[in-house]
Amino acid sequence: MKQESTWFFQNKPSILATGVVGGPFEKQSPLAEKFDLCMDTLWMNEASFEKANRLLIDRSIQTALNKLSLHPSDIDALLLGDLINQITPSSMAARSLNIPYLGLFSACATSMQGLSLAAALVDGGFCEKVITGASSHNAAVEKQFRYPTEYGGQKPPTAQWTVTGAGFAVVGQASDEGASIATIDKATIGRVRDPGLKDPFNMGAAMAPAAAEVIERHFLDTGMKPVDYDVIVTGDLAWIGHGIAEDLLKKKGLTFSENQFLDCGKMIYAQLDGVQAGASGPACSAMVIYGHFLSLLQMGSIKRMLAVATGALLSPLTFQQGDSIPCIAHAVALSSPVSTL
Amino acid sequence: MKKKTLSQQSYQQLADAHERKRPVLMNCIKAFFVGGLICVIGQAVTVLFITFFPFTEQTAGNPSVSVMVFLSMILTGIGVYDRLGQFAGAGSAVPVTGFGNAVISAAIEHRTEGFVLGVGGNMFKLAGSVIVFGVVSAFFIATIKTLLIQWGIIG
Known part of the structure; x- marks a missing residue:
């Protein structure tokens, strides 16, 4: 094994656009104005919390694509993940996008797992544009990992609140100076x-x-x-x-x-x-x-x-x-x- | 259980130094008052049943419990009981209303998986172990009592 394990990207893979969608609670966040959109309810007019998680992914990817006036067919790979069993919200979002899809799981580290891999794919010349991101839905996660939403169990002060939302980025080569948000x-x-x-x-x-x-x-x-x-x-x-x-x-x-x-x-x-x-x-x-x-x-x-x-x-x-x-x-x-x- | 390694033990110490402790005394006080309040309401319901309906002190228990469970289901359905639970802890979990909350919250949660596999299959997900261990311990206590009576140790 080689000594160094950090990847150094040579060809300036860049983040070209982002799409960030939050839930109703995220509206109260001090960072709320930096989010593109916040949904009004946890259900988001879907039949289940898991489907609402999928909707967050859809909206977030669509927002990012719209900013660049791109169509899903312009994207070479889709790298995303979430917390629900077998990452079904991600896979179901990928089902309707029809982009070559790699499902990811690093729990809450999925965002940077996806960004590293997307940068590597673009840097290596395998893909021109890659969409990557991660999502979670508070109630869907509570249901799977903890207790029903309405259960009156007392959470200790060490517990953390699962964020409802999704954040996605389009990674590619910047065509000119102004096109890039950040270089990876x-x-x-x-x-x-x-x-x-x-x-x-x-x-x-x-x-x-x-x-x-x-x-x-x-x-x-x-x-x-x-x-x-x-x-x-x-x-x-x-x-x-x-x-x-x-x-x-x-x-x-x-x-x-x-x-x-x-x-x-x-x-x-x-x-x-x-x-x-x-x-x-x-x-x-x-x-x-x-x-x-x-x-x-x-x-x-x-x-x-x-x-x-x-x-x-x-x-x-x-x-x-x-x-x-x-x-x-x-x-x-x-x-x-x-x-x- | 696997024994912790030395580095895991020293990490535990570091983590403990940063941990936010549960405010145990405050939690106990809140639980005492909220739990007590729930029981006072339950007692009032019992008194109502005895005063206005043909129930005695022995028979008023069951309808009172039903009313309390019903109230807890309403509070769970409108999304209040989980907030009460975060405030009161054991105070709202231990009385029979907590049992009602455990049943109805699971039923609501799994409605999306349908009535049979969802509601039916998951309703007792949390409350099931209360029933199982309640019945099992009742069996053992009853057995011990029967034996003690048979041997003439207690009347």
């Missing part, structure tokens, strides 16, 4: 880390070591330092996991200035009532990175960022059987297309 420079694929935690109501703590591992390895491989990035943002570690990750990285000699090391799970709801330790879900990192941070990169108000999506790879079966929670994180380095001169 590097990607570091995570290794599964399992600190032995078993509490599905404390996933931030379970995921922190995976995030710390991939961030540390990214800096080791690239020879970069934290100061080289304006922002290093993790996916959904939330208030508890993010603090742990910061401590773990400090032990490795990686320290950050204030407002440099951020977390989508802390940002999307800020301190809204009822979210306990923060947000989670594949849509969390997808919406905040594609909605909020990419607009900052496009404007040039941040130059370089490291986006690290984090995922807990558990199933309802494994935690009932007493297994600990294996976790993953993938890191993608993005830079602003605005000239640094």
